[in-house]
Amino acid sequence: MPAKSKAQQKAAGAALAxxxxxxxxxxxxxxxxxxxxxxxxxxxxxxxxxxRKGLPEHKG
Structure with a gap:
C-alpha cells in the first residue's frame, strides 16, 4: 500500500531509519x-x- 501524502511518506521514512x-x-x-x-x-x-511526485502535503 503506497503512502497517500508527503507527510505520511516522511513519517514512514523516519520510522524505517x-x-x-x-x-x-x-x-x-x-x-x-x-x-x-x-x-x-x-x-x-x-x-x-x-x-512523492503528485502527492498532497497532507491527506484530506
Whole structure:
C-alpha cells in the first residue's frame, strides 16, 4: 500500500531509519513513533519508497 501524502511518506521514512538503527527511536514523534510500533520493516519500506511526485502535503 503506497503512502497517500508527503507527510505520511516522511513519517514512514523516519520510522524505517529507526527500525534499521540509523536513527534513534527516542527521536521519533507523532505518526512516525506510531508507525515504528505498529508496522514491520517491509511495510515501512513500502510506504517510504512511494514517489512523492503528485502527492498532497497532507491527506484530506
Amino acid at each position: 529507526a527500525k534499521r538503527g540509523d536513527a534513534k527511536r527516542s527521536d521519533l514523534q507523532g505518526a512516525s513513533k506510531d508507525m515504528y510500533d505498529s508496522m514491520s520493516e517491509a511495510e515501512l519500506e513500502e510506504f517510504a519508497s512511494t514517489s
